[in-house]
Amino acid sequence: MDFDQSELCEHKPVWVGRIAVAACQECERIDWFSSEGPVDSAEAIAALFGSYDLVGPLEALGAPTRRVLAYVPPSSRKRKNLEALPKRVWLQAGPRLWMSHDGEVLLLATTQPMLMENLTRGA
Numbered sequence: 001m002d003f004d005q006s007e008l009c010e011h012k013p014v015w016v017g018r019i020a021v022a023a024c025q026e027c028e029r030i031d032w033f034s035s036e037g038p039v040d041s042a043e044a045i046a047a048l049f050g051s052y053d054l055v056g057p058l059e060a061l062g063a064p065t066r067r068v069l070a071y072v073p074p075s076s077r078k079r080k081n082l083e084a085l086p087k088r089v090w091l092q093a094g095p096r097l098w099m100s101h102d103g104e105v106l107l108l109a110t111t112q113p114m115l116m117e118n119l120t121r122g123a
């Protein structure tokens with residue numbers, strides 16, 4: 001497996017189940033991998049946070065988009081998945097998709113209307 005590394009920072013992956021998460025505060029981005037190589041961000045996010053409950057869209061200052069989606073983990077075991085990401089920074093998690101969290105609530109921001117619709121489904 002080959003992880004991109006810049007000269008300034010080390011993108012050390014954290015394994016969460018079958019997904020390796022390389023989240024970098026310096027580069028403000030997240031790379032997702034499996035043992036086979038890079039994984040699509042939507043697939044990785046579904047694997048890690050798919051069981052989270054949508055608590056609703058909210059207006060967020062300082063976020064990449066004005067409206068973001070807030071999710072809470074269904075259990076403390078699932079909450080641990082957030083620990084793979086640094087707190088209180090917006091990281092690019094995929095094409096036109098950003099994530100942030102404070103250890104309790106996961107925030108997603110996207111400029112893809114279709115993705116927004118998929119993410120809010122079932123709310």
Ligand SMILES: [Zn+2]
Nearest residue numbers: 009024026027
């Ligand atoms: Zn970096």
